[in-house]
Amino acid sequence: MDTYMCQFPGCLKQYKNQCNLKRHEEAFHTENKKFQCVHCSKVLSSKQNLKEHEFIHKNVNPYVCKEIGCGLRFRHGSQHSAHKRIHTAIKNIVNRSNVGKIKLILSEENNSLESIPINMQEISLPPIGKSQPYFLPII
Template sequence: MDKTSDLIILLYCCPYKSCLKEYRSKFNLKRHVEFYHLGQKPYVCSTCDKSFVSKQNLIEHQYIHSGVKPYKCIVCGQKFRQVSLLSLHKRTHSNNYQVTLNYANQLQ
């Protein structure tokens, strides 16, 4: 028998009957239950009292108050508060985006 066909993936299922979420780790399941079902947001901003599910979300939120933009585009130097916004921005430097933009400009 082929070894790859014997692979078993253990999934942790949400215990709430109406929820069909499954996770590969107990940690992710715990976080899901705490946030979505119990409404827990343990990380609180000391400036405005807004609360967050993860420490990383809190840190990126606090950049709003401090004005810090730690994530920098290596192509153009533009800075961002969130790594997700930098990731979206990076697409503007790709050939696909430039071709689409050029085509859209030609249509006008």
């Protein structure tokens, strides 16, 4: 598959298509920035970048993970999309392993019962905003 590399000196970005390369070059390597923040006067290259930048001033993270038990919030749609891929990967691993057994343990934090799948181990995934522990089957 062809890759399109940014020709700007010192930039190592690569893209799968010409359109994404062009968007990158316009956003990072041209002075053609036309969307100005009314709060801090920062000038951005796209309406979407401005919209997500302004969430800083409004102190909001509007992109919410709808996965049951998660609910993490993100300021950027791209961060939210990357986070959703983590849930998909975990579901694929769990579905392949046919893990269905659980055991109950007493939580020391709130003195309540919690269920944990038996053949599972906790791993730490790269954080997006904050740490996200998950339990995956021991392979």
